[in-house]
Amino acid sequence: MTQEKLKQFLDACFDAKRLIEKLPDLPDGMKPRQVHVLDAVNEIQKKQGFCRVSDISSYMNTTLPSITKLVQELEERNLLVKQADEKDKRVINLTLTEEGKEFVELRVTHFHGEWASRLPDLDDAVVDEFVHAITRMQETMPGIKGVKNNGKKTYLDRRRIKQLRFPGTDIGHRPDAL
Numbered sequence: 001m002t003q004e005k006l007k008q009f010l011d012a013c014f015d016a017k018r019l020i021e022k023l024p025d026l027p028d029g030m031k032p033r034q035v036h037v038l039d040a041v042n043e044i045q046k047k048q049g050f051c052r053v054s055d056i057s058s059y060m061n062t063t064l065p066s067i068t069k070l071v072q073e074l075e076e077r078n079l080l081v082k083q084a085d086e087k088d089k090r091v092i093n094l095t096l097t098e099e100g101k102e103f104v105e106l107r108v109t110h111f112h113g114e115w116a117s118r119l120p121d122l123d124d125a126v127v128d129e130f131v132h133a134i135t136r137m138q139e140t141m142p143g144i145k146g147v148k149n150n151g152k153k154t155y156l157d158r159r160r161i162k163q164l165r166f167p168g169t170d171i172g173h174r175p176d177a178l
Helices: 003-021 032-048 053-060 064-076 098-117 124-140 158-163
Strands: 080-084 092-096 147-149 152-154
Touching: 003 124, 032 053, 032 064, 032 092, 032 098, 053 064, 053 092, 064 080, 092 098
Parallel strands: none
Antiparallel strands: 080 092, 147 152
16 A cells, blocks of 8 residues: 555545544433444344343453443443343343334434445445455554554554654654654
């Protein structure tokens, strides 16, 4: 990828962020991440018949503590409930309440269906390429802990970043470049 194409890609990412910020308003106090959790619970339950906090964490590629906090907030809003598993009481399953199911139907299923129907010119292959590109960008961004480098995770600290050489720039050539 050329630097110019990278700039175009990053500009498109900023546009995508602005697009997400223009999504319809949520009820007072509701966060977009909570909607994502509700959708995850719904999708995971459809797929495997049950859902645990760890399933959501894996599905959303997010830490368990952050999902636990979001689940607690959604439980307080009566959008989902936690129930001990019948076979193993140590396991806690999550289930959408009727209100939670209605919320997902309206705010996710219906909304996404309506939006998708307006995009007949974007076929699945284009979307798959976009998702792949975003994933690769996340995997390869310099200076981020855990970034993959040829399949191996690397951890760059500020000293290591200063040692990097970025072609066509002064970054990395001077100790005060960052």
